[in-house]
Amino acid sequence: MKDRGYYEGFGGAYLPEILIATFDELVETFQKAKNDPEFWKEYVDIMSTYSCRPTPITFAGNLTRHFGGARIYIKREDLNHTGAHKANNVMGQGLLVKRMGKSRVIAETGAGQHGVATATMAAKFGFKCTIYMGEVDVRRQRPNVFWMERLGADVVTVREGTRILKDAINEAFRDWVTNMDTTHYVLGTACGPHPFPEMVSFFQSIIGKEARRQILEKESRLPARIYACVGGGSNALGIFKAFLDDPVELVGVEAGGKGLDTGKHASRLCSEDASIGVAQGYKTYFLQDNDGQMKETHSVAAGLDYVGVSPILAQFAESGRIRFESATDREVVDALSLTIKKEGLIPALESAHAFAQVFKEAPAMSKEDIILINQSGRGDKDIFTVADAFADPKWQEFIKEKAEEYHA
């Protein structure tokens, strides 16, 4: 990682004057912690006693036989406390908040996983907590909103703009500017101004560190390819980082939505619809029009439905070190259905993007090759969206009955 957070021109910290001292404090606290071996020990200790680290890798024998190609392994980030890799980042930032002596945390959330993880961390460490969430996401991820509120967080519904993740980020920054002295903004992905991309991927790197050791223990060789879904980029960077110097092909899978030719997607690095710009404090590829206005994005997975992408991934896209692909909503729902039936695993809709791409490529690979998929989260939160996608009549009947009960 480079000083001041530039990655071949991507990244940086484009900040209002008023936030500079707050960012300086954060950079200093993070750099001290990063260079302190005791801090990493404290981090690993809390992740193994409070979350579920090390998360295992699972051999997907049935999917491997079904496709008849490469041997498929799955890194189980769904087994983290609160059900996704988001816990890795929030617990790490929580430890930094304690070091900075602040008493309140705020966060944005799309799928709600990051919001639940932040509210959980706040409950454990005794911080006040406010979560910003777009109105569209509040509607499609209601179970997570319910849990955030039970955990004691104040969930603010954002009705500005397109009412999804980018709008929630804008609101969180507005809050931060007025409450810097007491408050830390726990950004949920490897985006935003320096040091967030470096800091979030530092905490998420625990995924790849474990996975590399685990696959070598099991198979005595490295995977041929590793696949991860890409929203902002934190779970992808988390697993990829440990393999950057290895002869391993790294594949990031973005949200193809209704198809790249429809304009209704969230593919920044593998569509022609994105261009380089500066927004939300950093420089990267954004889905924006010629006037720099952010375009509407679409994905069945709320956590991938974002206009920007990590500057670190933008750099690797340019250098060719990471290959980027996209999977459509339809392919993702089909991949999810197959994974549930064949392996008894329920990946989050976000993670199912990585599975969908693997299912396209695994059959043509050699039986000697190993594939590793990062299952970034579990799918329980998606029950409403997935039940709609499957048009499950028994579920629809259940919802109707519940609604009638409420109105009775």
Ligand SMILES: Cc1ncc(COP(=O)(O)O)c(C=O)c1O
């Ligand atoms: C389960 C899951 N996977 C992936 C993502 C995408 O985020 P990132 O690209 O930062 O890993 C999210 C975001 O909410 C998520 O909840």
